[in-house]
Amino acid sequence: MILxxxxxxxxxxxxxxxxxxxxxxxxxxxxxxxxxxVNNYFEVMSGAIRPAERVGVTIYVGQTVxxxxxxLMLFAVPLLSMRLISEERRQQTLPFxxxxxxxxxxxxxxxxxxxxxxxxxxxLYIFVMLSTLNIWADxxxxxxxxxxxxxxxxxxxxxxxxxxxxxxxSQPIIAAILSFIFAVTLFILERYFASQPNHxxxxxxxxxxxxxxxxxxxxxxxxxxxxxxxxxxxVLTIRRLDAxxxxx
Amino acid sequence: xxxxxxxxxxxxxxxxxxAVNNVSFDLSKGEVLGFLGPNGAGKSTTMRMLTGNxxxxxxxxxxCGINIIEDPKSAKAKIxxxxxxxxxxxxxKVNEFLKIAAKLHNVPNKKINESIDTAMEKCGLxxxxxxxxxxxxxxxxxxxxxxxxxxxxxxxxxxxxxxxxLDPIQIREIRKLIKDIGKEHSVILSTHxxxxxxxxxxxxxIIDRGNLVFHGSIEDLKQQRRGNKLLVGMKKPPTLKKLQxxxxxxxxxxxxxxxxxxxxxxxxxxxxAFIKASIKxxxxxxxxxxxxxxxxxxFVQLTNQ
Numbered sequence: 180m181i182l183x184x185x186x187x188x189x190x191x192x193x194x195x196x197x198x199x200x201x202x203x204x205x206x207x208x209x210x211x212x213x214x215x216x217v218n219n220y221f222e223v224m225s226g227a228i229r230p231a232e233r234v235g236v237t238i239y240v241g242q243t244v245x246x247x248x249x250x251l252m253l254f255a256v257p258l259l260s261m262r263l264i265s266e267e268r269r270q271q272t273l274p275f276x277x278x279x280x281x282x283x284x285x286x287x288x289x290x291x292x293x294x295x296x297x298x299x300x301x302x303l304y305i306f307v308m309l310s311t312l313n314i315w316a317d318x319x320x321x322x323x324x325x326x327x328x329x330x331x332x333x334x335x336x337x338x339x340x341x342x343x344x345x346x347x348x349s350q351p352i353i354a355a356i357l358s359f360i361f362a363v364t365l366f367i368l369e370r371y372f373a374s375q376p377n378h379x380x381x382x383x384x385x386x387x388x389x390x391x392x393x394x395x396x397x398x399x400x401x402x403x404x405x406x407x408x409x410x411x412x413x414v415l416t417i418r419r420l421d422a423x424x425x426x427x
Numbered sequence: 428x429x430x431x432x433x434x435x436x437x438x439x440x441x442x443x444x445x446a447v448n449n450v451s452f453d454l455s456k457g458e459v460l461g462f463l464g465p466n467g468a469g470k471s472t473t474m475r476m477l478t479g480n481x482x483x484x485x486x487x488x489x490x491c492g493i494n495i496i497e498d499p500k501s502a503k504a505k506i507x508x509x510x511x512x513x514x515x516x517x518x519x520k521v522n523e524f525l526k527i528a529a530k531l532h533n534v535p536n537k538k539i540n541e542s543i544d545t546a547m548e549k550c551g552l553x554x555x556x557x558x559x560x561x562x563x564x565x566x567x568x569x570x571x572x573x574x575x576x577x578x579x580x581x582x583x584x585x586x587x588x589x590x591x592x593l594d595p596i597q598i599r600e601i602r603k604l605i606k607d608i609g610k611e612h613s614v615i616l617s618t619h620x621x622x623x624x625x626x627x628x629x630x631x632x633i634i635d636r637g638n639l640v641f642h643g644s645i646e647d648l649k650q651q652r653r654g655n656k657l658l659v660g661m662k663k664p665p666t667l668k669k670l671q672x673x674x675x676x677x678x679x680x681x682x683x684x685x686x687x688x689x690x691x692x693x694x695x696x697x698x699x700a701f702i703k704a705s706i707k708x709x710x711x712x713x714x715x716x717x718x719x720x721x722x723x724x725x726f727v728q729l730t731n732q
Binding site (some may be wrong): 180183184186187190191194195270271272273274275276277278279280281282424425 | 479508518
């Protein structure tokens with residue numbers, strides 16, 4: 180049943196221009212970054228005289244692409260997630276889902292995984308794009324996999340925030356703005372607390388936990404952080420929708 | 428007859444306001460129940476509670492013996508619901524949307540195409556299958572709404588004002604459709620168009636300010652309409668006093684120069700005696716018939732209690 184709802188959401192991304200436009204823009208931006216990364220690599224590396232300054236092509240290009248990916252997704256995900264529930268509220272289509280034999284948990288999970296699957300297309304696209312470096316270089320797949328994994332968790336968190344804010348309002352634009360502001364705040368929180376790396380504010384920053392993955396490290400601590408983060412917002416969304424039924 | 432739906436003492440409060448107050452009723456298989464009431468009487472709220480869209484403050488809803496609060500999934504599988512604002516994903520084509528509806532309502536994969544075809548045929552949508560819902564006219568969108576409510580062949584179909592905003596031809600078609608659905612399923616239909624109830628429903632229920640004020644068959648409603656009045660045409664009408672000396676008359680109302688409405692105390696009027704008296708007293712009787720109050724009047728009477 181979760182799958183059915185997810186399929187419905189994916190279909191609905193592709194029957195409206197929104198999905199296509201976002202995919203086109205995002206992949207174009209990734210492609211551009213990849214191109215710049217590869218182009219600059221030899222220039223920069225030939226300028227690096229000391230061996231310590233030299234890095235592998237995977238890390239160099241990977242940093243360029245993944246660095247921009249986390250930032251671009253910050254914009255893309257709210258635009259995609261904004262309609263998920265608020266549009267249903269606006270068009271008054273929620274009764275369609277509420278009267279079907281599915282629980283609210285399934286509705287929310289279905290919507291989340293639908294969006295997540297759509298975002299996965301882009302995440303996997305980056306992975307495939309960077310893998311093409313392997314044609315002429317011997318690249319570090321471990322680094323790529325760790326980054327891909329991290330990016331999955333990061334976009335998952337953005338998606339969870341997006342769904343939650345989408346459930347609060349019947350105006351998709353407001354949902355997009357709110358989730359964008361919230362995600363940006365959590366994302367860059369760490370930067371403002373750079374002098375106190377152990378402050379709890381810095382600890383709840385998404386960025387701090389994403390950085391581990393972007394160094395090529397898959398750490399269970401960060402995985403748990405992201406999973407808890409996603410579950411929290413999904414539970415909040417479920418509760419919000421349940422309140423519709425209880426309070427009317 | 429088997430009972431498909433049973434609502435007991437349904438109450439719903441929104442803050443200090445009571446939208447639905449202690450409403451109980453049931454529904455049998457193959458029956459069309461009309462839900463009447465003025466705007467804001469609590470029709471839609473009741474329907475939302477019946478379909479599990481809104482939790483009742485008090486009371487129970489049982490769908491084919493399954494409590495909708497305890498086992499919402501099994502109960503909801505037996506209901507098809509078309510809310511007042513039809514819930515259509517307008518970016519999809521008719522058949523795509525119905526496919527989603529079928530899947531969400533647990534129609535087995537093998538039967539999906541078959542059930543889509545049947546629902547489209549019943550609602551006269553077959554030639555619209557590849558059109559975007561957004562581009563359909565109001566009436567056709569309403570049909571899609573009905574099609575999604577019957578796609579899984581539910582025991583109970585609940586339609587909230589299904590004929591609102593349609594043209595007379597469409598209204599007729601939709602009414603016929605509802606009657607057809609009512610042969611196999613139980614239907615609850617809410618409306619504020621009074622003649623509609625007489626045409627399609629077997630049983631009527633009138634709700635006003637959250638309270639059930641009338642509950643009975645169409646015949647009962649007609650009985651209520653016939654009432655205790657006679658419409659009499661007399662050339663030389665008697666005075667009320669004179670009438671009261673002969674019969675248990677409550678009121679003599681002049682409709683125009685010759686026609687009068689005479690209201691009796693009881694429902695069974697001795698018409699024969701009245702005619703005999705009129706001949707004897709030479710009132711110039713030329714027309715006599717039971718005065719049937721319009722459905723509107725009955726409705727107003729009932730809802731003003």
